[in-house]
Amino acid sequence: MNKPVHALQTLFPVKDGCLQVGGIALSRLAQRVGRTPFFAYDRALLSARVAHLRAALPPELRLHYSIKANPMPALVQHMARLVDGLDVASAGELKCALDTGITAHDISFAGPGKTDAELSQALAAGVLIHLESASEMERLDRLAMAMGIAPQVVLRVNPDFELKSSGMKMAGGAKPFGIDAELVPALLQRMAALSMDFHGLQIFCGSQNLKAQAIVEAQSNTFRLAIELAEYAPRPLRLLNIGGGLGIPYFPGEVALDLSSISDNLRQWMPKVGAALPGVQVALESGRYLVGEAGIYVAKVIDRKISRGEVFLVTDGGMHHHLAASGNLGQVIRKNYPVAVGNKMSGSERESATVVGPLCTPLDVLAGQIELAKADVGDLIVVFQSGAYGLTASPNDFLSHAKPVEVLV
Numbered sequence: 001m002n003k004p005v006h007a008l009q010t011l012f013p014v015k016d017g018c019l020q021v022g023g024i025a026l027s028r029l030a031q032r033v034g035r036t037p038f039f040a041y042d043r044a045l046l047s048a049r050v051a052h053l054r055a056a057l058p059p060e061l062r063l064h065y066s067i068k069a070n071p072m073p074a075l076v077q078h079m080a081r082l083v084d085g086l087d088v089a090s091a092g093e094l095k096c097a098l099d100t101g102i103t104a105h106d107i108s109f110a111g112p113g114k115t116d117a118e119l120s121q122a123l124a125a126g127v128l129i130h131l132e133s134a135s136e137m138e139r140l141d142r143l144a145m146a147m148g149i150a151p152q153v154v155l156r157v158n159p160d161f162e163l164k165s166s167g168m169k170m171a172g173g174a175k176p177f178g179i180d181a182e183l184v185p186a187l188l189q190r191m192a193a194l195s196m197d198f199h200g201l202q203i204f205c206g207s208q209n210l211k212a213q214a215i216v217e218a219q220s221n222t223f224r225l226a227i228e229l230a231e232y233a234p235r236p237l238r239l240l241n242i243g244g245g246l247g248i249p250y251f252p253g254e255v256a257l258d259l260s261s262i263s264d265n266l267r268q269w270m271p272k273v274g275a276a277l278p279g280v281q282v283a284l285e286s287g288r289y290l291v292g293e294a295g296i297y298v299a300k301v302i303d304r305k306i307s308r309g310e311v312f313l314v315t316d317g318g319m320h321h322h323l324a325a326s327g328n329l330g331q332v333i334r335k336n337y338p339v340a341v342g343n344k345m346s347g348s349e350r351e352s353a354t355v356v357g358p359l360c361t362p363l364d365v366l367a368g369q370i371e372l373a374k375a376d377v378g379d380l381i382v383v384f385q386s387g388a389y390g391l392t393a394s395p396n397d398f399l400s401h402a403k404p405v406e407v408l409v
């Protein structure tokens with residue numbers, strides 16, 4: 001049997017049995033929002049998280065926010081004031097980043113398959129363009145010549161090592177991301193013949209990692225590879241983006257990432273990197289770690305039914321808004337995100353229930369046979385750890401229900 005909600009729940013305080021979000025009782029917040037379901041992101045928790053990570057990192061390290069984790073404009077605006085750079089992966093995210101007023105050089109545009117239109121917009125805006133292939137470099141050169149603008153470029157490297165035990169591996173072996181490390185020297189030589197303003201390298205290995213030792217290893221390998229490749233660069237590196245990969249716990253038994261060994265390793269490397277690559281700025285990019293725990297998804301119980309002895313709470317929210325909590329289309333063994341009845345956080349009778357959404361598919365489950373306060377129609381089901389890869393990473397249009405609201409409180 002799952003615990004009511006695991007330790008993460010302590011991020012959001014409870015008062016008079018009701019969860020508090022941004023200092024407001026959840027039931028009040030639901031009234032203010034006016035409808036369910038909704039995502040709520042807590043400003044104070046976002047700020048505290050950035051401060052927590054910064055305190056662990058060497059002070060000279062740049063911290064970038066990866067917009068794809070959560071592109072809600074108000075949240076991005078909030079994050080833009082706290083971090084040193086924004087990483088984008090589409091024209092839409094580029095617009096979102098530019099709207100914050102952040103300096104163009106502090107925006108990085110990475111991602112495979114950038115279209116001519118996207119490259120042209122990035123050129124016109126003057127943001128850093130992360131090259132993902134030799135042919136993308138040639139295409140960018142042609143567009144830049146036609147527009148009469150020197151592109152600001154970073155080369156994304158697909159290293160010959162990987163980030164072990166990652167939720168998602170983005171590097172090592174054959175990958176659509178970045179340029180294979182062994183091809184980088186020739187590409188840098190070719191770049192010297194083009195009029196491109198070379199800023200540096202990006203090596204991003206993977207996402208959702210909870211093993212500090214694996215991150216430490218990947219970061220050390222990243223620094224070694226970058227120093228090696230820098231010898232072939234047309235000019236000294238100004239930027240080295242070492243990726244991120246910092247994960248957050250979602251499931252029972254998972255433990256929050258311990259930053260101390262990552263911090264120690266980075267502090268050891270920074271002077272060495274400074275000596276080998278004078279003038280370089282090192283950047284760490286993160287999405288999930290910065291925003292994931294600061295957000296909740298809230299759905300209302302529409303129906304309560306018992307089928308052959310099992311309690312089902314049917315809510316107005318589900319996999320179309322929160323694919324990851326539902327189990328990503330059943331490709332993995334389904335585990336429960338931390339879930340609670342937000343308006344009955346203490347003192348209530350408890351029971352085992354399965355929380356489902358309104359979609360006509362058995363995949364639409366927000367929590368399976370989880371211990372919750374006994375819930376009735378109108379109660380508010382809260383899914384924690386929902387600040388990253390929620391709404392925009394879900395099949396919103398499936399079954400044509402209305403889109404949920406997002407609020408920053």
Ligand SMILES: *Cc1c(COP(=O)(O)O)cnc(C)c1O
Nearest residue numbers: 066069204207208244286287288
């Ligand atoms: C997705 C992505 C990130 C952010 O990953 P998180 O796991 O959310 O921190 C950073 N860099 C690149 C290149 C990405 O594609």
